[in-house]
């Protein structure tokens with residue numbers, strides 16, 4: 001049988017990452033490849049009481065179809081939380097999504113026509129690259145340093161590509177580098193976006209997971225024209241399995257997002273939305289986040305000190321103040337995809353960096369995750385990585 005896929009489906013190719021991730025899941029492998037939160041911190045016991053309360057108090061309504069925009073008490077609670085970090089919005093500006101991954105996909109659908117330019121950090125989040133690719137954009141990458149996207153470079157790209165649809169950025173503890181955009185650049189990005197009339201897609205799943213340094217306001221805080229679309233999620237602060245994310249944007253955009261989401265999945269899980277609200281009523285979410293931050297701080301510190309102690313000095317690493325990832329740059333002579341094969345033989349895994357560069361490059365880079373691993377395994381895993389690296393240099 002000839003399966004007559006659409007052009008879009010025919011263009012979709014497995015990245016190879018999937019197969020490697022499967023190999024890295026073998027029990028003998030210490031894997032720094034995933035991006036999972038620490039499961040031992042999920043509030044399982046508290047959620048038993050929360051689920052019971054939701055079912056007792058709201059019964060069938062919690063299992064019924066509901067509105068595409070989302071459960072108003074959840075949208076209101078999100079506005080209260082966003083206010084604490086400097087975003088003033090009412091619930092009409094918020095739509096609940098099935099994780100922020102859905103928000104990324106819907107954004108691609110909403111704005112990208114064939115060949116449109118979208119601007120992003122170099123490197124950037126792999127699953128956003130893949131989601132946007134479905135809509136066939138031209139990716140224009142902007143160089144970063146330890147303080148995030150470099151604004152002079154961004155301006156050059158904006159000049160070279162008038163009509164660019166949006167700038168996609170992950171300003172806090174970026175995936176994959178762990179880097180954070182500094183305050184001045186956040187303000188400057190909004191100024192540039194105003195000047196060049198381009199939207200900003202601010203993807204912020206990690207902002208609350210800060211374990212060092214001072215919090216910075218989101219880019220949306222500086223937005224006076226409604227051109228910043230802000231995405232966030234409960235995945236890293238509560239549970240990724242419940243699939244609860246949100247979009248905060250100008251009402252005219254939310255209206256369109258609602259139409260798209262309706263065709264996609266009607267609405268986000270009614271029960272999960274009520275669970276999140278009830279959890280926040282019955283428990284202190286910020287105290288829970290503090291526990292997550294304390295554990296991640298410890299794991300990060302262990303990983304960085306092992307990197308500095310065991311890896312060759314020609315390897316440099318990012319120094320994140322939060323989030324889940326550390327980024328390594330290896331000497332030019334090393335290809336991290338080849339290195340990964342040797343590392344899997346030595347029972348340690350990571351994600352090689354090339355996948356995070358939409359237009360290629362980054363062969364000598366890699367991403368390490370530290371959130372989902374005991375300190376002992378972090379130490380042992382970095383020693384295994386060091387053994388392989390020393391044998392190559």
Ligand code: PMP
Pocket residue numbers: 035098099100101102125170175203205232233234235240244245
């Ligand atoms: N954006 C970034 C930068 C991410 O790293 C992730 C998850 N790893 C997501 C979005 C999607 O998160 P979720 O769909 O679980 O909210």
